[in-house]
Amino acid sequence: MSEKPPWLKAHGTPWGVTRETVVYDNPWITLTEYDAVAPTGRPALYGKVTFxxxxxxxxxxxxxxxxxxxxxxxxxxxxxxxxxxxxxxxxxxxxxxxxxxxxxxxxxxxxxxxxxxxxxxxxxxxxxxxxxxxxxxxxxxxxxxxxxxxxxxxxxxxxxxxxxxxxxxxxxxxxxxxxxxxxxxxxxxxxxxxxxxxxxxxxxxx
CATH class of the missing domain: 3.90.79.10 (Nucleoside Triphosphate Pyrophosphohydrolase)
Known part of the structure; x- marks a missing residue:
């Protein structure tokens, strides 16, 4: 495995979360809805599937x-x-x-x-x-x-x-x-x- 090159670095601000609600769950996945804050500072509605x-x-x-x-x-x-x-x-x-x-x-x-x-x-x-x-x-x-x-x-x-x-x-x-x-x-x-x-x-x- 080669070394990670220096250009592979993070930039900006990570996503933020102000609310999260589980909307579906079964033995294989969970679906969560978020009120999120984008890296630009704008509010956003986000859904994530967790495996x-x-x-x-x-x-x-x-x-x-x-x-x-x-x-x-x-x-x-x-x-x-x-x-x-x-x-x-x-x-x-x-x-x-x-x-x-x-x-x-x-x-x-x-x-x-x-x-x-x-x-x-x-x-x-x-x-x-x-x-x-x-x-x-x-x-x-x-x-x-x-x-x-x-x-x-x-x-x-x-x-x-x-x-x-x-x-x-x-x-x-x-x-x-x-x-x-x-x-x-x-x-x-x-x-x-x-x-x-x-x-x-x-x-x-x-």
Whole structure:
């Protein structure tokens, strides 16, 4: 991880709050409404979604350069989504433990080599959701245990083909796009084993 450059510094006045009211709460999220004071000093009405889990994403990268993906119907956009294995980890749980659980439950894999490769704020204008993204290497099979609301399909696809699909807009899930690009970046920067990096950087058309 490179050092934080000096230009990445805060400017101005932080947001202020004069009133907050919880308007909705369930086991996964809380929606709070605020009378706020903007950094410009102007009053503002603000809503924030607070998440009770951290988002977890895992790129299961096999030694042959393929990636195991999950397909499922998603509720919010009423669409079918191909993604990397994903899920949530309670705030009091080690995110790595959550990543290990999701990888096993969704695609029946376990990994001997785990690397935290990216931490993201997923929609920082209206939510406080944080995502921890992992690269999982040295993979072996284990038992699956999907949630009772999940009807999952599984595919194992060459990395270059998956990345092309993601950046072409066929896999719009944000965790998938960001973490695939991060793995490609790692290959370019020499942060992966040489044989694996060559497979990651292979041309999907070859």
């Amino acid at each position: 009770k889990n951290r988002a977890i994403g895992v790129v299961p990268l096999h030694a042959d350069g393929t990636v195991t993906l999950v397909g499922q119907n998603r509720f919010p956009h009423a669409n079918y989504s191909w993604e990397i294995p994903e899920g949530g980890a309670p705030l009091d749980e080690d995110p790595l433990d959550g990543a290990k659980r999701e990888l096993a439950e969704e695609v029946g894999l376990q990994a001997a080599d785990w690397r935290l490769i990216l931490t993201m704020e997923l929609s920082n204008s209206i939510t406080d959701e944080i995502c921890h993204g992992y690269l999982a290497l040295d993979l072996t099979p284990t038992a699956t245990a999907p949630d009772d609301t999940e009807d999952l399909a599984i595919a194992r696809v060459p990395f270059a083909e998956v990345l092309d699909a993601a950046v072409s807009g066929h896999m719009p899930d944000s965790l998938t796009v960001a973490l695939l690009l991060r793995v490609h970046h790692m290959a370019v920067k020499g942060e992966l084993p040489a044989d694996l990096a060559r497979l990651v950087l292979a041309d999907a058309r070859s």
